[in-house]
Amino acid sequence: MKNSILTLLAIASLTACKKKETTTVDNTMDSTKMASPKDSTMMTTDSTAMKEATTMLSEQDKTFADAAAKGGMMEVILGNIAATNGSNQKVKDFGIMMVDDHTKANNELKTWAMTANYKLPTNLDADQQKTVDNLKMKMGADFDKAYINLMVPDHKAVIEAFKKESMAGTGDLKAFATKTIPTLETHLKKAEDAMKMIK
Incomplete structure (x- = not known):
């Protein structure tokens, strides 16, 4: 019984970690979208055109x-x-x-x-x-x-x-x-x- 409780806790802990990893990946993807190379190019277009x-x-x-x-x-x-x-x-x-x-x-x-x-x-x-x-x-x-x-x-x-x-x-x-x-x-x-x- 004690072993099965420990096993359940371990599984719950692993699941929580996986969720955090997924959230972290998703957030990273969102921040990548926000600062995409296309947007950076648009920001420098005016100064480049002037030069x-x-x-x-x-x-x-x-x-x-x-x-x-x-x-x-x-x-x-x-x-x-x-x-x-x-x-x-x-x-x-x-x-x-x-x-x-x-x-x-x-x-x-x-x-x-x-x-x-x-x-x-x-x-x-x-x-x-x-x-x-x-x-x-x-x-x-x-x-x-x-x-x-x-x-x-x-x-x-x-x-x-x-x-x-x-x-x-x-x-x-x-x-x-x-x-x-x-x-x-x-x-x-x-x-x-x-x-x-x-x-």
């Missing part, structure tokens, strides 16, 4: 984006100076137009950069800063002449760079360049008109 977007940019795109960002910043800074230091109304109006149009273009470029996960420069290069510093020192007619004499060749060069990106660039950056060219051509015409007035 791939950056690496897919051509050298042409990167060079253009950097130059456009720095050039756009400079146009806004100089436009603000023109509105204050200029004496000819055409020069002042041109400066205000530069601030408005290039601020808009700069914001579009920043939006592109965020989407492409590309870090744009946030400062002018040394030569650009020197140009800004020199123009800050000029006032009235001296400023008008120096500013417009800079804006005409500057916009010719910028238009060429945007046309190159429009032909050789890729994706949204190419579309941005193409869309911006007519505005830049308007700037060039206004700068040439102002140049005639101050000679």
